[in-house]
Amino acid sequence: MNERNQELIVDLIGGRLSLDEERAAFARIENDPDFRAEYETQISAISMLEASSTPLMTPDERSTLHAALRQQLHLDDTPVPIVAVTSRWQRWWAPLGGLAVAAAVVVGAVVILPGALSSSDSDESFEMASAEIATTAPNASLADGLAEETGDQNGGADAAAPQATESAVAGGSTADEDVPSTTTAAAYDAAEASTPLPYLSDIDLEALESELSSDPESLRNGISTPSTKSSELDPSQVEACLDSLRADDTASSFSPIATATYEGTESVVVSVSPSEGDPFLIVFAVDSCRELASTRG
Amino acid sequence: MTLRSSEDLELIRRYLEGDVSAFDELMRAHEDRVFAICLRMMRDRDAALDATQDVFLTVFRKADRYKELAAFSTWLYRVAVNTCYDHLRRQQRKRTESLPEHLDPADPRSDDEFRSVELRPDIEMALARLTPEFRSAVVLVDLEGMSLEGAADTLEIPIGTVKSRVFRARKQLSKDLGNFAPGSEHPSDES
Numbered sequence: 183m184n185e186r187n188q189e190l191i192v193d194l195i196g197g198r199l200s201l202d203e204e205r206a207a208f209a210r211i212e213n214d215p216d217f218r219a220e221y222e223t224q225i226s227a228i229s230m231l232e233a234s235s236t237p238l239m240t241p242d243e244r245s246t247l248h249a250a251l252r253q254q255l256h257l258d259d260t261p262v263p264i265v266a267v268t269s270r271w272q273r274w275w276a277p278l279g280g281l282a283v284a285a286a287v288v289v290g291a292v293v294i295l296p297g298a299l300s301s302s303d304s305d306e307s308f309e310m311a312s313a314e315i316a317t318t319a320p321n322a323s324l325a326d327g328l329a330e331e332t333g334d335q336n337g338g339a340d341a342a343a344p345q346a347t348e349s350a351v352a353g354g355s356t357a358d359e360d361v362p363s364t365t366t367a368a369a370y371d372a373a374e375a376s377t378p379l380p381y382l383s384d385i386d387l388e389a390l391e392s393e394l395s396s397d398p399e400s401l402r403n404g405i406s407t408p409s410t411k412s413s414e415l416d417p418s419q420v421e422a423c424l425d426s427l428r429a430d431d432t433a434s435s436f437s438p439i440a441t442a443t444y445e446g447t448e449s450v451v452v453s454v455s456p457s458e459g460d461p462f463l464i465v466f467a468v469d470s471c472r473e474l475a476s477t478r479g
Numbered sequence: 480m481t482l483r484s485s486e487d488l489e490l491i492r493r494y495l496e497g498d499v500s501a502f503d504e505l506m507r508a509h510e511d512r513v514f515a516i517c518l519r520m521m522r523d524r525d526a527a528l529d530a531t532q533d534v535f536l537t538v539f540r541k542a543d544r545y546k547e548l549a550a551f552s553t554w555l556y557r558v559a560v561n562t563c564y565d566h567l568r569r570q571q572r573k574r575t576e577s578l579p580e581h582l583d584p585a586d587p588r589s590d591d592e593f594r595s596v597e598l599r600p601d602i603e604m605a606l607a608r609l610t611p612e613f614r615s616a617v618v619l620v621d622l623e624g625m626s627l628e629g630a631a632d633t634l635e636i637p638i639g640t641v642k643s644r645v646f647r648a649r650k651q652l653s654k655d656l657g658n659f660a661p662g663s664e665h666p667s668d669e670s
Contacts (some may be wrong), residue, residue: 228621231617254536
């Protein structure tokens with residue numbers, strides 16, 4: 183059968199012919215046995231195919247397909263945290279920064295504004311801040327703390343402390359959005375400043391580590407009495423030192439946990455979680471970025 | 480433009496803007512038909528599911544390149560057919576046997592309520608004997624109910640070629656299924 187007749191039959195079956203063309207085609211089917219045989223062969227095949235149902239996916243196949251696609255298209259991905267906190271050290275160490283900060287904030291508020299807060303108010307603020315900040319401690323920023331301290335110096339303690347308290351409490355409810363990474367320059371933005379790091383005077387590093395190992399809340403307890411604040415720390419200098427540490431050891435994670443005076447030198451205490459081995463503490467001088475002490479084995 | 484086409488366009492726009500729910504809606508609207516095309520092309524559920532997954536991966540990854548010159552569904556089914564061609568070529572390289580064993584009607588999976596609504600095994604076998612080009616034409620037109628123009632757009636071939644492939648595919652199917660009308664020419668004479 184030539185192509186023209188093939189097309190004629192396909193068009194006839196597909197309802198693509200005009201009324202006149204259709205009449206002529208049916209007349210030919212009546213009168214031309216070969217043409218009729220071809221037409222019936224086509225109709226027979228279509229009838230068999232049309233008798234079949236549409237194949238369906240099973241519910242399991244459907245859900246497997248959706249899950250695979252969502253994974254490969256990254257539709258369910260959550261934002262990747264900039265600072266990963268996964269080490270054994272940080273599992274017990276992580277809350278310390280937050281607890282200490284919360285304690286410092288409350289202490290500051292109580293000390294600076296005596297009488298402004300009742301005892302129960304203070305406890306409540308502390309508990310709220312502790313609870314909220316503890317969840318965000320791994321991302322707590324040294325720079326935030328230092329910026330707060332800078333605010334303290336510039337604006338006076340009376341203004342800074344309640345502001346910090348409010349930030350600590352209010353910030354907790356939107357922790358995911360509000361807590362900046364320790365690695366971002368934006369951490370120095372005064373507008374983002376929320377909570378200061380605790381200040382430790384005359385620390386004994388080994389004792390501090392030992393104390394923290396046995397009692398993760400000891401840092402909070404240790405600063406639960408009023409202490410003077412460092413007045414010499416330059417946030418950008420501190421962050422530059424941290425960047426230097428990170429550049430020298432990209433496999434480790436560095437988390438500042440406190441400012442300190444170490445053997446008379448203005449310092450920052452940093453917890454280090456190496457890719458291999460146990461975590462440890464280091465103290466570095468802010469003015470020179472020189473490591474003053476560490477508890478690494 | 481049909482209502483479905485308009486909805487598809489809107490869903491694509493939303494998906495590109497990051498609306499994940501648009502993904503779900505697009506899947507719901509088209510996954511069954513894409514799977515059906517793939518199953519009839521591939522003749523094997525697992526292979527059909529693999530192909531279906533690849534089809535949607537391609538479509539969603541290249542959604543930003545979709546041009547509104549053709550309906551989304553036309554583009555989608557074109558991707559589906561071409562993906563099946565690719566998978567069939569890969570299958571052919573991997574094995575020498577002409578037909579998979581599971582086409583045997585005794586396949587226990589045919590008891591499954593979802594599997595049992597598929598083609599009769601003899602029809603499936605007959606379809607499998609068609610070349611992929613003839614098979615895709617008859618699958619789109621006779622099994623998926625696509626118009627000849629739609630099939631031509633989807634397969635990116637002239638409508639006359641679609642008619643010719645459909646005609647010859649049906650004839651071959653009838654012959655293989657023992658319904659070859661006396662007097663009609665043998666399909667192999669048509670080449």
